[in-house]
Amino acid sequence: MSIFRRNPDPIGPLDYARRFWLRAFVAVTLFFLYAPIVGLMAFSFNDSRRNVVWRGFTTDYYVKFWNNDSLMLAFANSLTIAFMTTVVSTILGALTAYVLWRYRFPGKAVYEGGMALPIVIPEICMGVAMMVFFARIGWPTGLPWPINLGAITIAHIAFAFPFAAIVIRARLESFNRELSECARDLGASEYRVFRDVVVPHMKPGLIAGALLAFTLSLDDFVITFFTAGPDTVTFPVKIYSMVRFSVTPEVNAASTILILLTLIVTAVALWVQNRNNMIGKSAH
C-alpha cells in the first residue's frame, strides 16, 4: 500500500506534513474536535435511558423525537426563524456591502464600524439589550404563529446581517470595475449595471453570506434565550431545557438532526459556490 510505504527521500525543510510531532499534533486536534460529535451521534442510537453505557442499537429515540410535539414545534420555529433571517440578512448585507464598496460619503468609516458592531459586542449583552428593548417598546406577545417569532427574527437579523455584509464586501473587492464601466459604456443604466454585472459577480458572496446567516440563526442560543417567550421556544433553547433534566438519547437524536441539517446546507452552498467560482474565474 502506497500510503504505508516509506518515502525514501529525506524529509525536506518545508516537508512539515512528514514530521512525526506535527502529525501527532494534527491527530490529537482532530480527535478532540470530532470524537465528541461522533460519540454524540453514536449514542443517539443507544438503547438506554441513561447515556453512559452502550446497551445496543435502536432508532426508538428518533421516533420519540418525531412524536415529541413540543420538540417538533421548536424545530419548526428554528427553521422558520432561520429562513426569514437568511433572506432578510442577505438582502440587507448585500445592500450594505454595495453601498460601502461603491460610494464615498461623509462618515463612511463610522458607518462601517457601527455596522460591524454586532460582531464584536458580546452576545450576552446583545441578548439582554434585545430583551430590554422589546419589553420597553411593549412588543406584543401571544400573537399567532409565525408572527410571534418576529422578535427573535429581528434580533437574529440584527446580529447576522453584518456577517453577510462582510462576506459579500470581501467578494466585491475582487470585482473588476472595468466590467461595470463597460456595461455603462454599452448603454446600461446604473440599475442594469448592478443587475447584469455586479450581482452575478456577488453571487458566491451572496451564497456564502446566506449560509452564514442561516447557520448563525439556526444554532444561536444566547440571544434567542433572552428574546424567546414561553410559546416561541427554538430548537437550541429546547435542547438546553431538556438537558437540564437529564441527557437522554432523545437529546442526542435531536442534536444529530441539527448537525446533519447544518452539514447538508453547508455542503450544498459550497457546491454551488464552487460551480460559480469555476464560471467567475475569468473575471479578472
Added chain:
Amino acid sequence: MSDAPIIQIKNVSKLYGGTVKAVDGVDLEVARGEFFALLGPSGCGKTTLLRMLAGFEVPTGGQVIIGGQDMSNVAPNKRPVNMVFQSYAVFPHMSVEQNVGYGLKMERRPAKEIKERVAEALDLVKLGHLAKRMPDEMSGGQRQRVALARALVKRPKVLLLDEPLSALDAKLREAMQLELVRLQKTVGITFVIVTHDQSEALSMANRIAVMAQGKVQQVAPPAELYEMPANRFVADFIGKINMIEGDAVAAGDGEVRVTAQPIGEVTLKGTATGKVALAVRPEKIFVDEKEPTDPALIKVKGKVGEVAYFGSYSNVFFDIGLGQPLQADISNLSRDIEEYTFRAGEDYWIYWRKSDTLVLGD
C-alpha cells in the same frame, strides 16, 4: 458638415484633488474616419483624456464635442462612443454571443436584429465559430476580439481603445496591430487608441498626439513625428536619438549657427536659439576609417565602445569625448562579417548629413 471633426477637445483640463493636473489645457481635433493615437509615458494624462471622451471622467474645465454635440451633460451610456477596455472587461457569466449582444439589448433592439448584427460582428473579428463559448474557455486574444465585436456592434461614431494590446504577448500583439488597422478600414469608424508603446502608435495610427505631464507636446502623422519632433521630449520619447548640447544664434533665412563640442561651429536649418540640442537618429549615422570630405556632412572622430549585435544591424556606441556616447545603428549590408565587426578601441570617423540634424529647443 461631414468634414467637420468628429471629436473636438477644447481647452480641456482635469484636476484631481484640486491641485494635481492630470490633463492640462488640451486642444485636439480628430477627423472622421481617422485612426488617432494618444501616446505618452504612464501618468501623462492620455487615459484620463480617453475616459473623458467616454464620459467616465468629468472635465474640470473645457469642452468635449463629439459629432458636433457638446458632451458636458451626456452620461456614458448615452454617448455615441464605445470603448475597448484594457482588461477587455468581457462579462464572465455571459457567452460570447450574449456579451456582444448586450449593448443592443440595452438599446431594446428586436431579437432578430440583435441576432443578425451579433453574427455579423463576430464574423468581422473572425469569431463566428465561437459564439456559444464562455469567456473562461477563450484565450486572451480571443477575449479581446469579443471586446472589439461588442463595441463595434453598436456602430459607434468613435471607438475608444485603452491600451488594447498591452496584455498580449509580442507575436499576438503584432498580428493584432495589423488586424486593428484592417478592421478600422473595413468599418470606417474613427478609432482613438491610447498607448504607451511608440511602435504600436507609429505602425497603426494616421496621426499621433504625444502627451507629457498633461499637455499635448505634438500632433503629427507618424513619419513627421519621427523625423520632425517638435521638442526634446518628443525626439527622445519616439525612437532612439543622439543629442549633443550646444548654443545657437539666429543666422537669418530660417537658419541658426550652432556651436557645440566636439563638432565646432555649424550652420543648420532651424529656429531654436540659446541652449539647444543637436539631434541625430542612430540609423542616419555613417562610419568610415577615412575622413569624409563632403561639406554637407557633420563629422567627428570617435572610438568604439560597447557594441550590441542585432542581426540585421549593430548598435555601436562611440566615445566622442562627451559625457555620453554617440550611438550609431550600422546595417549589416553584406555577409562580410569582418567588414561589419567593430572592436572596442578602434578609431573611426563618424559622420551624418547636415540635413539629417535637428536643432531642438526645450
